[in-house]
Amino acid sequence: MDLTHSAADEAFRAEARAWLDAHVPSVPLPSLETEEGFAAHRAWEAELAADRWSVVSWPTEYGGRGADIVRWLVFEEEYYAAGAPGRVGQNGISLLAPTLFDHGTREQRARVLPPMATGEVIWAQAWSEPEAGSDLASLTSRAVRTDGGWLLGGQKTWSSRAAFADRAFGLFRSEPDTPKPHQGLTYLMFDLRAPGVTVRPIGRLDGKPAFAELFLDDVFVPDEDVIGEPGQGWRVAMSTAGNERGLTLRSPGRFLAAADRLVDLWRTHCDPSDTALRDRVADAVIGARAYQLFTYASASRFLDGESIGPESSLNKVFWSEYDIALHETALDLLGPEGELADTDWSEGYVFSLAGPVYAGTNEIQRDIIAERLLGLPKGRR
Amino acid sequence: MRFLLDTEQRAFAASLDAMLTSAHTPSAIRAWAEGDHTPGLALWSRLADAGVFALAIPEAYDGVGPLPVELAVAFVELGRHGVPGPLVETVAAAALLSGLDESGPAKRLLPALASGESVATLALADSYALDADAATVLLAVNGAGLRLAPGHGPVRPSVDRARRLARPEPGGELLATGPQVTRAAAHALRWARLATAAQALGAGLALLDRTVAYVRQRTQFGVPIGSFQAVKHQLADARIALEFARPLLFGAALSMTPADVAAAKVTACEAAYATARTALQLHGAIGYTAEYDLSLWLTKARALRTAWGSPAECRAAVLGGLSGDGPRS
Ligand SMILES: Cc1cc2nc3c(=O)[nH]c(=O)nc-3n(C[C@H](O)[C@H](O)[C@H](O)COP(=O)(O)OP(=O)(O)OC[C@H]3O[C@@H](n4cnc5c(N)ncnc54)[C@H](O)[C@@H]3O)c2cc1C
Numbered sequence: 001m002d003l004t005h006s007a008a009d010e011a012f013r014a015e016a017r018a019w020l021d022a023h024v025p026s027v028p029l030p031s032l033e034t035e036e037g038f039a040a041h042r043a044w045e046a047e048l049a050a051d052r053w054s055v056v057s058w059p060t061e062y063g064g065r066g067a068d069i070v071r072w073l074v075f076e077e078e079y080y081a082a083g084a085p086g087r088v089g090q091n092g093i094s095l096l097a098p099t100l101f102d103h104g105t106r107e108q109r110a111r112v113l114p115p116m117a118t119g120e121v122i123w124a125q126a127w128s129e130p131e132a133g134s135d136l137a138s139l140t141s142r143a144v145r146t147d148g149g150w151l152l153g154g155q156k157t158w159s160s161r162a163a164f165a166d167r168a169f170g171l172f173r174s175e176p177d178t179p180k181p182h183q184g185l186t187y188l189m190f191d192l193r194a195p196g197v198t199v200r201p202i203g204r205l206d207g208k209p210a211f212a213e214l215f216l217d218d219v220f221v222p223d224e225d226v227i228g229e230p231g232q233g234w235r236v237a238m239s240t241a242g243n244e245r246g247l248t249l250r251s252p253g254r255f256l257a258a259a260d261r262l263v264d265l266w267r268t269h270c271d272p273s274d275t276a277l278r279d280r281v282a283d284a285v286i287g288a289r290a291y292q293l294f295t296y297a298s299a300s301r302f303l304d305g306e307s308i309g310p311e312s313s314l315n316k317v318f319w320s321e322y323d324i325a326l327h328e329t330a331l332d333l334l335g336p337e338g339e340l341a342d343t344d345w346s347e348g349y350v351f352s353l354a355g356p357v358y359a360g361t362n363e364i365q366r367d368i369i370a371e372r373l374l375g376l377p378k379g380r381r
Numbered sequence: 382m383r384f385l386l387d388t389e390q391r392a393f394a395a396s397l398d399a400m401l402t403s404a405h406t407p408s409a410i411r412a413w414a415e416g417d418h419t420p421g422l423a424l425w426s427r428l429a430d431a432g433v434f435a436l437a438i439p440e441a442y443d444g445v446g447p448l449p450v451e452l453a454v455a456f457v458e459l460g461r462h463g464v465p466g467p468l469v470e471t472v473a474a475a476a477l478l479s480g481l482d483e484s485g486p487a488k489r490l491l492p493a494l495a496s497g498e499s500v501a502t503l504a505l506a507d508s509y510a511l512d513a514d515a516a517t518v519l520l521a522v523n524g525a526g527l528r529l530a531p532g533h534g535p536v537r538p539s540v541d542r543a544r545r546l547a548r549p550e551p552g553g554e555l556l557a558t559g560p561q562v563t564r565a566a567a568h569a570l571r572w573a574r575l576a577t578a579a580q581a582l583g584a585g586l587a588l589l590d591r592t593v594a595y596v597r598q599r600t601q602f603g604v605p606i607g608s609f610q611a612v613k614h615q616l617a618d619a620r621i622a623l624e625f626a627r628p629l630l631f632g633a634a635l636s637m638t639p640a641d642v643a644a645a646k647v648t649a650c651e652a653a654y655a656t657a658r659t660a661l662q663l664h665g666a667i668g669y670t671a672e673y674d675l676s677l678w679l680t681k682a683r684a685l686r687t688a689w690g691s692p693a694e695c696r697a698a699v700l701g702g703l704s705g706d707g708p709r710s
Contacts, residue, residue, distance in 0.1 A: 002635075266700075366617035
C-alpha cells in the first residue's frame with residue numbers, strides 16, 4: 001500500500017502546476033452555460049490544447065500526453081486547485097472519446113479526436129428522449145438506411161450545451177422490430193448544424209440556456225459516422241459508460257479544491273458556537289478525501305488490469321450527493337449572501353442539484369449496486 | 382502509488398477470517414457478556430499467535446511493528462467476527478508504552494502483550510476502562526501521570542453487552558510522568574481510533590453481509606423481500622457508506638496523522654451505525670431479539686460510535702489538522 005507518487009509523476013505535477021500558474025485566467029470566465037461564456041471556454045480549450053494540456057490521458061498522436069490514470073488524477077488535482085475554468089468539452093472528452101478508443105475506426109479517431117482536443121469541435125450527448133429517460137432503451141428516434149448512410153428522425157432532449165455545440169453523438173433505432181428494446185440500435189455522430197436539425201434551447205433551473213432539445217427531420221449521416229456495427233449501438237454505448245467513465249466522469253481534484261475553498265469560507269464566516277455547521281464543514285473535508293482515496297484505489301485496480309464495471313455506481317451516488325451537501329454548507333455559511341444568484345457558490349449549488357438526476361439517476365444506480373454488487377434479486381422496473 | 386492491499390496482507394485477513402469462522406466466535410461473545418472470559422481468552426491467545434498484538438509493538442519489545450496497515454487489516458476481521466475483549470485497548474496500551482521516552486515500562490510490559498500472555502486495558506483521562514475485569518494490566522493516565530492501577534470499581538454493562546466498563550481505582554505504581562506521558566497518550570489515542578475505525582468497518586461489513594443474505598431468503602408477498610426497491614436502496618446506501626470508509630481507514634493507516642485517523646474513525650463508525658439501523662429494520666422483529674446473532678453486531682456498532690472519540694470530537698480533530706490557524710472570527 002502506497003500513496004506516494006513516483007518522482008516522474010511529481011515532475012509531471014510540477015510541470016502542470018507551473019503551466020497553470022502562468023495561464024489560468026485571473027478573472028473567472030463567464031458561465032459556460034451562456035453563449036458568451038461558451039466562446040470564452042472554447043478559447044480556453046484551445047489554449048490548453050496548444051501546450052497539450054487539454055486531454056492529458058490521450059495518446060500523443062491525438063494531442064494528449066499518454067498520461068496513465070494516476071497522472072490524470074494528478075493533473076486534475078492541480079487543475080482545480082489552480083482555480084482553472086470548467087471544461088466545456090467534457091462530454092466529448094469523457095464520453096465520446098473513450099468510445100472511439102474502444103470501438104471507433106482509425107479513420108474516425110484521426111478525424112474526430114484532434115479537433116475535439118482543441119475545442120474546435122464541441123460535442124453534445126444526444127441520448128435522452130422525451131419518453132426515454134431512465135429507460136433509455138425504450139428510445140424511438142430512428143436511423144433509416146439510405147444511399148451511403150442513414151437518415152435520422154425523431155427527437156432528443158436534455159442535451160447539455162447543445163445550444164452552442166457543434167456536433168452530437170447518440171443512439172438511434174435502426175431495426176424497428178427487434179424482440180428486445182436494446183437490440184437494433186445504432187450509435188452515430190451527427191452535425192448539429194446539418195440540414196433537418198432544429199435546436200431549441202431550454203432554460204435550466206437558473207434560466208441559463210444550457211441544454212436543448214433536438215428535432216431531427218431526415219438528417220443525413222454518412223456511414224463513416226457510425227460507431228461500431230450498426231444494430232450494436234447499445235453495447236457500444238454501455239461498454240464505456242460503465243468502465244472508464246466511473247473513474248473519470250468527476251475527478252476528485254474538483255471536490256478537493258471545493259472543500260479547500262469551503263474551509264476558507266468557514267474560517268472567515270465561522271460562528272464558533274455553531275457546531276452543527278462546523279461538523280458539516282468537517283464532513284465536506286472528509287468526503288473529498290474519501291472520494292480521492294476511493295478513486296486512487298479504483299485506479300490501482302484499473303492499472304492492474306481489472307475493469308471497474310458496476311462499482312462506478314458507488315462513485316456516482318457518492319459524488320452527486322456529496323456535491324450537494326458541500327454547496328448547501330457553503331450557502332448556509334454565507335447566510336443572507338447565500339441567496340444571491342451568479343456567485344460561484346450559488347452557481348455550483350444549482351449545478352449540483354442536477355447530479356442525482358443525470359448520468360443515470362441515483363435510483364437507477366442504487367438498483368445496479370443492489371443487483372450487481374450485492375446480488376439481490378431483480379424486481380419490477 | 383498503489384493504493385491496494387498486497388497479496389500478503391490479503392492472505393493475513395483471509396487466515397484470520399478462517400480462524401475466527403471456525404472458532405465459534407458468537408458463543409465466545411455471549412460468554413464474555415455473562416462475565417465468563419474463558420472462551421474469549423482462548424481466542425485471544427490464538428489471535429496473539431497469529432501476530433495480531435505484535436503489530437502495534439516495536440521489534441525491540443518482541444513485537445513486529447509498528448505496522449498500522451496490517452493492524453487495520455486485522456481489526457477489520459476482528460470487527461467482522463465481533464471478537465470480544467479489550468482488543469483496541471491492548472493496542473492503545475502498547476502504543477502508549479512504546480511512545481514514552483523512557484523505555485523501562487515498555488521493556489517490562491510489552492513482551493507479554495505481544496505474546497498474548499497479558500491483556501491490557503486503559504483509561505485516558507477520566508474515561509471508563511473496557512473489560513478491566515478481564516485485563517491483567519490496567520493503565521490509567523491522569524494529567525501527566527501514567528499509573529498501573531491497583532484495581533477497578535464496579536463493572537457496568539455497556540449498550541453492547543459484550544463490552545463491560547469500569548473505572549480504574551486511584552493509586553498504584555507511577556510508571557511515568559511529565560510531557561512524555563501527554564505525548565504518548567496522544568499517540569495511543571491515534572492507534573485506538575485507527576483500530577476502532579477498522580473494527581467498526583468490520584462490524585458494518587458483517588451487518589451488511591448478514592442482511593443481504595437474510596433479504597434474499599426471507600419472502601413476503603410471494604417474493605424475496607430483497608427484490609423490493611425500498612429494501613434494495615437501503616442496502617445500496619449501506620454499501621456506499623462502508624466502501625467510502627474503507628479508503629479513509631487505509632489512508633489513515635499510511636499517514637497516521639491525527640486528522641486522517643479522526644476522519645477514518647468518524648466515517649467508519651457512522652457507516653457501521655447507519656448499517657446497523659438498516660440491518661435491524663430489514664430483519665423485522667427477529668432483528669430485535671438478543672438470541673439472534675445479529676444483535677452482537679448491532680449493539681457494538683452503537684458502542685464504537687462514541688468509543689475513543691465521539692463524532693463531534695473527531696470532526697473537530699479533522700478541521701484542527703488542516704494547515705492554517707483555526708477559525709478567524
Ligand atoms: C443538468 C442535466 C443535464 C443533462 N444532460 C444530458 C445530456 O447531455 N444528454 C442526454 O442525453 N441527457 C442529459 N440529461 C438527461 C438525463 O440523463 C435524464 O434526465 C435522466 O436519464 C433521467 O431521465 P428523466 O429525466 O426522463 O427521468 P425519469 O426517467 O422519468 O425519472 C423520473 C424519476 O423516476 C425515477 N425512476 C425512473 N425509473 C425508475 C425505476 N426503475 N426505479 C426507481 N425509480 C425510477 C427516477 O430515478 C427519477 O427520480 C441531463 C439531465 C440534466 C438534469
